[in-house]
Amino acid sequence: MNRNQKTHTLVQLSLLTAIILVMAFTPVGYLKIGALSISFLMIPVVIGGIILGPKAGAFLGGVFGLTSFFQCFGMDWFGTTLMGVNPIATFITCVVARVLAGLLPGLLFSWMEKIDKTKILSYAITSLSGALLNTFFFVGFLVIFFSRTLMEMQMGDTVWAVITSLVTINAVAEAIVCLVVGAAIAKAVSTYNGNRLKG
16 A cells, blocks of 8 residues: 555545544434434444455444443433443443444455455445444443343343343334445445546
8 A cells, every 4th residue: 555545544534533523422423303313323434444444444433432432421321320330341332342343344345345246235235234233232232231230220121121122223223324325425435446546
């Protein structure tokens, strides 16, 4: 990778980082429809994993996770409650879950693009996996570390009941949005990057 390519990569990584920060601390990152709240924060994470690679995906996932962890200091009642129970487990739940949700889609895309000539399926599956893995790891860590707390919060009287209360229609909506928007933008940016290298 030459100096211009490195600079271009750094610019794109910085831009995606800035987008995550803006989305995390403004209403831009969420769509509220009645009781439904859809988060768009995994979209730039997935895009980064696709166009810049797994390491960038992990980094952007970490940025997303740190913004989530920061909100546990009095900005979000749920996160603040978890912090009061176990700060280290809260950090793992907020940050490590998002790092994994950024890293794994990047690895998946790097493998899929080798066998998917059109890459259309690669963009779609990778984008969808980002949202699903985010839900899987976040809810999984919640159940591992805070199942008793969640039951005390009357989110269910069994582990399975807690899981079903956490994985609602929001998760499905987020997966669909990430699939459509993430795949479309990642394909467009990848095409631009490819044309730029040719030029």
